[in-house]
Amino acid sequence: MRFSANPSSRSQPRHNDAGELTAIINAIAVGWEQADGTPFRKHFLDFEGARYIESGGQNEGLTDLIEHHVEPEGDAIEGLTLKFSGIDTYFEGDFAWAVASTEVSGMVKRSQEKFHSRGHQTFLFRKVDGKWKVVHTHSSSRPVPAASEEEHEHAEEH
16 A cells, blocks of 8 residues: 555544544553553554654563563652643554654652653554554653743642
């Protein structure tokens, strides 16, 4: 199948499929927050050559992602929150992708250092046996400047 960058050539998303992709993304956020690999095992397609990229680093394969990134963060990070918003979904037959804004915060237990970053994430999906499966992710974020943090807290107080 040939991909065309012309948006009018894309198949129109079926409401249920767009909803299914959003539900998968939300389940993944919960998996990160709870350091639980279950949603990843359920919704990711495990295949040779799979890579998941985050802010310059990468995990090679689903097991690497879960055992060396998702699950260890439960021991390393306190109060991890991950929010995906502005999720846009696109479809080309049995291939789909979603682009979302991200916001992540928490505290590194060892150093007691708090962090708060915003950025974007791309998810690539393939429909396998009638179900959408994540085949690749790419995330990039930056720390929220301290001035923005203070303005946000001040706005919430009023």
